[in-house]
Amino acid sequence: xxxxxxxxxxxxxxxxxxxxxxxxxxxxxxxxxxxxxxxxxxxxxxxxxxxxxxxxxxxxxxxxxxxxxxxxxxxxxxxxxxxxxxxxxxxxxxxxxxxxxxxxxxxxxxxxxxxxxxxxxxxxxxxxxxxxxxxxxxxxxxxxxxxxxxxxxxxxxxxxxxxxxxxxxxxxxxxxxxxxxxxxxxxxxxxxxxxxxxxxxxxxxxxxxxxxxxxxxxxxxxxxxxxxxxxxxxxxxxxxxxxxxxxxxxxxxxxxxxxxxxxxxxxxxxxxxxxxxxxxxxxxxxxxxxxxxxxxxxxxxxxxxxxxxxxxxxxxxxxxxxxxxxxxxxxxxxxxxxxxxxxxxxxxxxxxxxxxxxxxxxxxxxxxxxxxxxxxxxxxxxxxxxxxxxxxxxxxxxxxxxxxxxxxxxxxxxxxxxxxxxxxxxxxxxxxxxxxxxxxxxxxxxxxxxxxxxxxxxxxxxxxxxxxxxxxxxxxxxxxxxxxxxxxxxxxxxxxxxxxxxxxxxxxxxxxxxxxxxxxxxxxxxxxx
Amino acid sequence: xxxxxxxxxxxxxxxxxxxxxxxxxxxxxxxxxxxxxxxxxxxxxxxxxxxxxxxxxxxxxxxxxxxxxxxxxxxxxxxxxxxxxxxxxxxxxxxxxxxxxxxxxxxxxxxxxxxxxxxxxxxxxxxxxxxxxxxxxxxxxxxxxxxxxxxxxxxxxxxxxxxxxxxxxxxxxxxxxxxxxx
Numbered sequence: 001x002x003x004x005x006x007x008x009x010x011x012x013x014x015x016x017x018x019x020x021x022x023x024x025x026x027x028x029x030x031x032x033x034x035x036x037x038x039x040x041x042x043x044x045x046x047x048x049x050x051x052x053x054x055x056x057x058x059x060x061x062x063x064x065x066x067x068x069x070x071x072x073x074x075x076x077x078x079x080x081x082x083x084x085x086x087x088x089x090x091x092x093x094x095x096x097x098x099x100x101x102x103x104x105x106x107x108x109x110x111x112x113x114x115x116x117x118x119x120x121x122x123x124x125x126x127x128x129x130x131x132x133x134x135x136x137x138x139x140x141x142x143x144x145x146x147x148x149x150x151x152x153x154x155x156x157x158x159x160x161x162x163x164x165x166x167x168x169x170x171x172x173x174x175x176x177x178x179x180x181x182x183x184x185x186x187x188x189x190x191x192x193x194x195x196x197x198x199x200x201x202x203x204x205x206x207x208x209x210x211x212x213x214x215x216x217x218x219x220x221x222x223x224x225x226x227x228x229x230x231x232x233x234x235x236x237x238x239x240x241x242x243x244x245x246x247x248x249x250x251x252x253x254x255x256x257x258x259x260x261x262x263x264x265x266x267x268x269x270x271x272x273x274x275x276x277x278x279x280x281x282x283x284x285x286x287x288x289x290x291x292x293x294x295x296x297x298x299x300x301x302x303x304x305x306x307x308x309x310x311x312x313x314x315x316x317x318x319x320x321x322x323x324x325x326x327x328x329x330x331x332x333x334x335x336x337x338x339x340x341x342x343x344x345x346x347x348x349x350x351x352x353x354x355x356x357x358x359x360x361x362x363x364x365x366x367x368x369x370x371x372x373x374x375x376x377x378x379x380x381x382x383x384x385x386x387x388x389x390x391x392x393x394x395x396x397x398x399x400x401x402x403x404x405x406x407x408x409x410x411x412x413x414x415x416x417x418x419x420x421x422x423x424x425x426x427x428x429x430x431x432x433x434x435x436x437x438x439x440x441x442x443x444x445x446x447x448x449x450x451x452x453x454x455x456x457x458x459x460x461x462x463x464x465x466x467x468x469x470x471x472x473x474x475x476x477x478x479x480x481x482x483x484x485x486x487x488x489x490x491x492x493x494x495x496x497x498x499x500x501x502x503x504x505x506x507x508x509x510x511x512x513x514x515x516x517x518x519x520x521x522x523x524x525x526x527x528x529x
Numbered sequence: 530x531x532x533x534x535x536x537x538x539x540x541x542x543x544x545x546x547x548x549x550x551x552x553x554x555x556x557x558x559x560x561x562x563x564x565x566x567x568x569x570x571x572x573x574x575x576x577x578x579x580x581x582x583x584x585x586x587x588x589x590x591x592x593x594x595x596x597x598x599x600x601x602x603x604x605x606x607x608x609x610x611x612x613x614x615x616x617x618x619x620x621x622x623x624x625x626x627x628x629x630x631x632x633x634x635x636x637x638x639x640x641x642x643x644x645x646x647x648x649x650x651x652x653x654x655x656x657x658x659x660x661x662x663x664x665x666x667x668x669x670x671x672x673x674x675x676x677x678x679x680x681x682x683x684x685x686x687x688x689x690x691x692x693x694x695x696x697x698x699x700x701x702x703x704x705x706x707x708x709x710x711x
Contacts, residue, residue: 005700006699006703007695007696009699009700010702013648013702014648015667016645017644017645017648017649017667018667019643020559020643020644020645020650021561021564021565021644022558022668024643025557025558025560025564025570026557030557032555033549033552033585149687164570188636284565464672
């Protein structure tokens, strides 16, 4: 029961929060408006059909998000596949990642997704803000101490503008250079320093302050790469290798490692709660990588512990997510030369259980993957509050199930299509805008919006339908009326369409029309980046 | 900014030369709206840039509206929804890790404590229309009729959204004090 007093307290808190946001926003001046600076044609690639210029929209926003995370990530950072020329060859990852699964999931956990990227990455780096690799330094591979990277300017910022990373940060004295302290997210104990117009981040959770300042004073920037001149390295440091920024927080936060783009194999197990929301999660990943990669979490956190796993040296990293206080455990080790394996879970699982799970990992072959995907799909369909609206198969391979979730009144699609695993879930009401920027009114024809999901191997759109809809027609980039399957189940009607694979994070523009039997357009919605 | 200001987009009726005025007057509140609905200040600024750019390109139409500032806010509110959906697309393969992803996101998008990030995180967890209505209501002290006009909904629908949203927020936030999320 929510009484008036509670609501009054809520209102008070809400208004204070709003005041805080307004004050924080007002701290930054209104940027000069320049339509030329604001426009980036993300599709200006020769292998794509010419399209009208578009605003940066979500693609740029994603790039911005990546840039923000880089601070975070960069130093963490990560993967040793970035720079074969400058990394010592005997430490460069050249191995092959096998497909690891839990021998037996803990009670209550069920397989939920399978990502087998193999040769195709799920994330298209060309559509994101280009960020340079991270150079990793330390006395030896087992103990990396600091990393350096060029931090990109904010998207759309005028030339020469400092990135917002340093906004409001206290300045720190670095001989001959402007520098600021950075200590947030996964960047612990860092210094951002201006180098020839670029901003370079130097950080290491356990690095000595004097050492950081010394490196900040000599680090060089060449394009998107930061380097400490070898002859000037402080005593006790050597170049251990380079890492890729896209592998955000892997090693510290293995639960998000799939986002990074160069995980070759990931399976996830979820423990659903009574409300259908995940209460626990375990991720098992494998990727090509080297020993530098397995130890690089030490740059981002001091909350690490050396452990032995499967007879190898492993690193157990702990992370706490604020403000919830939810914690994660990530265990990383080099299973064999060139192959990095990782097992991550929420800390409620317990370190001993996580280690036991890692000890019990087994590998499967490529031929076993379809069965695994089918298991994941069926597990999703049997969850609490889930109704199967219909089933079908894609022409290009793989089955699908259209699901309705009663708790959120949303739809999702589960597939066995390669790397389709668990697709994105769209739901709720409205939210779309038409070509004139006007909101599309809610109607029952395309109930609750439309969903779009998929990856490099295929994409699909889906949703629920009102009773009056007889046909769904889709038009869009390079697509003219793809087949749309209409299904009915348990009192619900839905539709699913197979679409060309999307590239990277760029969602093509599509128009979805719901038609009545007499051809009347009942509702139109759009999908686009 | 008062409700009346919002109702006129902060600039009143804008003519062909009114874009700059609107941009200067509405930049901050529009960024605030995008920030609170996406959970990322950077994303909020990006959405604001895109919305103002679109308004600029369509100024012949937008500038003739009674409330061009409302047009920009609507674009940001709707794109914030698309933004969050799109993030889920990018996280294809981890969609079932929603809980972990959400908390991870909140961990990486740090915000000043005075902004009460936990409150806005709870707002974003609401159904999309409820979140939009709540953000407009509290950020800009916007009246129900103005929210309804901006989001192209009936006023009665907005009242229902706000009522449900406030009950949900009161329930979910009752165990999270503002200090805890700094």
